[in-house]
Amino acid sequence: MNSPKKRMHVNIDLGNLTPVGDDDPLRIVPGLRIPLEKKKRELFVAKQFLCQLAERENATLNDIQINDTDPPDVVFDWNETRFGLEITELLPRKRRDKDAVIRLFRKHFEDRSAQHPMRGDRIIRIRFVNDHAEKLTLPRGLSGLVTEIEGRINDESLPLSIKIPSECCRVIHSICIEGVQLCDHPNRIAGSGPILLFPADDTALIPEDDIPKIVKLTVDSKLIQDVAKNTWLLVFCHHPALAGFENMIAEAFVQRVSAINRPTYSRLFYRSITNERIRTFELPAIPVRVQ
Numbered sequence: 299m300n301s302p303k304k305r306m307h308v309n310i311d312l313g314n315l316t317p318v319g320d321d322d323p324l325r326i327v328p329g330l331r332i333p334l335e336k337k338k339r340e341l342f343v344a345k346q347f348l349c350q351l352a353e354r355e356n357a358t359l360n361d362i363q364i365n366d367t368d369p370p371d372v373v374f375d376w377n378e379t380r381f382g383l384e385i386t387e388l389l390p391r392k393r394r395d396k397d398a399v400i401r402l403f404r405k406h407f408e409d410r411s412a413q414h415p416m417r418g419d420r421i422i423r424i425r426f427v428n429d430h431a432e433k434l435t436l437p438r439g440l441s442g443l444v445t446e447i448e449g450r451i452n453d454e455s456l457p458l459s460i461k462i463p464s465e466c467c468r469v470i471h472s473i474c475i476e477g478v479q480l481c482d483h484p485n486r487i488a489g490s491g492p493i494l495l496f497p498a499d500d501t502a503l504i505p506e507d508d509i510p511k512i513v514k515l516t517v518d519s520k521l522i523q524d525v526a527k528n529t530w531l532l533v534f535c536h537h538p539a540l541a542g543f544e545n546m547i548a549e550a551f552v553q554r555v556s557a558i559n560r561p562t563y564s565r566l567f568y569r570s571i572t573n574e575r576i577r578t579f580e581l582p583a584i585p586v587r588v589q
Contacts, residue, residue: 337364340385344372370529381528388516388535390501399434400496410444411488416451420492421476429498437466501539513550521558531563536571544570548579
């Protein structure tokens with residue numbers, strides 16, 4: 299019997315879609331905005347989660363605070379008893395590192411645009427040598443590359459390709475400038491400059507292979523650490539590439555809890571937050587053994 303073939307899923311960042319103009323029927327609707335800074339992010343996620351859980355369970359909830367001596371990350375009063383919440387984020391492998399590289403790349407353009415504004419009816423599309431690699435690096439000579447793009451952005455013969463300097467060839471595969479109608483877009487430089495697109499924002503994964511690995515890397519270190527008695531664990535995901543795989547993720551989470559088989563947290567939760575769709579799973583915890 300032939301085993302079913304595994305399929306690669308590619309999550310396309312909607313910000314990379316080329317807009318047509320103000321009459322374009324496609325509209326990019328921003329999802330839930332979660333702060334980037336770690337402590338603010340944890341507190342935001344904790345408050346949203348705990349408030350909804352308290353309402354569902356008819357519990358009293360008070361005094362949600364960042365814990366300065368974590369773990370746990372957040373402390374709160376639940377039915378007049380002090381509890382802790384340890385929080386960790388589920389992401390495609392190396393996604394945070396890749397996003398950081400892309401943000402630094404984008405910052406070079408924003409800094410240059412602040413000094414020398416670039417026209418807004420242009421798209422700059424930058425491809426890395428391997429957009430789906432687990433690791434991206436900034437090219438050497440990035441300032442010179444930005445200067446080269448700036449010097450060609452007013453060309454009227456479009457689309458046009460930018461010659462990649464030799465010091466950037468190992469990192470950058472191609473750069474293309476295209477024309478576009480003026481319209482709102484989340485990836486505009488400095489609000490009114492050209493639209494800067496990175497296909498590396500897209501995420502490719504094979505769910506059957508990658509999700510168990512992602513869950514293992516995310517939760518194993520949490521499941522073996524020592525925490526106080528009244529502590530819960532919340533694993534949350536805000537990345538759209540993992541949307542639609544909530545049941546598979548929850549199952550992989552349960553398998554890791556069973557494999558480690560160590561009583562640590564009194565309650566375990568997985569929470570998927572993608573756009574307006576929020577799903578929360580409570581997972582079976584390993585009961586504390588009575589000596």
